[in-house]
Amino acid sequence: MSILVVGTVAYDAIKTPFGERPHILGGSATHFSVSASFFTDVRLVAVVGDDFKPESEQVLVDRGVDVTDLKRLPGRKTFFWKGEYGFDLNTAHTLDTQINVLAEFDPQLDESAREVPYMFLANTDPVLQRQARQQSRARFVALDTMNFWIEGNRDGLVKALADIDLLVVNDAEARELAGESNLIRAARVIRELGPKILVVKRGEYGAALFSDHGYFATPAFPLEEVVDPTGAGDSFAGGMMGYLAASNDTSDAGLRRAIIYGSVMASFNVEAFGCERLLELTHDEIAGRFRQFKALTFFEEAEFNGRSVAVR
Ligand code: AMP
8 A cells, every 4th residue: 555645845944952954855745755665655746946956856766755746846946944942852943934835836636646545644734735635535544734834724724624534743733723721632622623533742752642442642762862853743654654554454453553653763763853864764673663662661460469450
């Protein structure tokens, strides 16, 4: 099973307490595609300007990403995002967002793109997300968004949410979208807007899954060195959706495993700037960290004073 992703391909300027990169390949669809490409075939739908360098496109091609639908608009500049992190690496401070070429993007899916069974609507204008969704006959559709769009086009976003299966957002965005500070209640409000499944990313604290089957949560991988969290959310989504598409298993057990694969990919992504770390990642490293997650979250019931649960 393969995945179609619609989102941004961008240049980022990033500053963290550990260094900076003034002009680096980024974008929600870029991070997602690189991550998901470890699991399945990825077809990318996005737009760039004529400043987009061939070597940037080559990064995607080298990962086997199908870039047939990566459009180049002459006379326009590629989407640009400038962000900064303090020592609290959980919170990105957006300093500049230049929509540029995105303003004129009109995603058109051809017949073969419409048939791709898994679809990821990565962070981009919710109007574009909905347009793409309406053309697709995917069996499973997930969407990611952020405060920029929740605040900029809430109505458009609510419309886009009506027709998707899974929403993945961070905890602050879930609260903001629902207008509800309690995350459990926020999850209920959001799931009433359309997506039956909600995945909440909690940065260094892990991720949580809300569905008709109930609740599941995982911690994040305990890393001593986090260099740049940019793209953590998209590489999480890439691991999660990549696994779902590869296994074609969206049962509760499949979703739980997908959350772990998402956490594995995000944990590697933050070890270096942009997508640098994922570009040198191996399948053995992914498998190894997946098993470490299993050990990390495992516990046993033990007999205590002749009872199986330790209560007096
Ligand atoms: P994240 O995975 O949430 O850290 O996403 C990081 C990527 O999102 C960066 O590489 C940016 O280029 C991209 N990005 C930032 N702001 C936006 C936005 N408003 N819409 C779409 N993509 C964005």
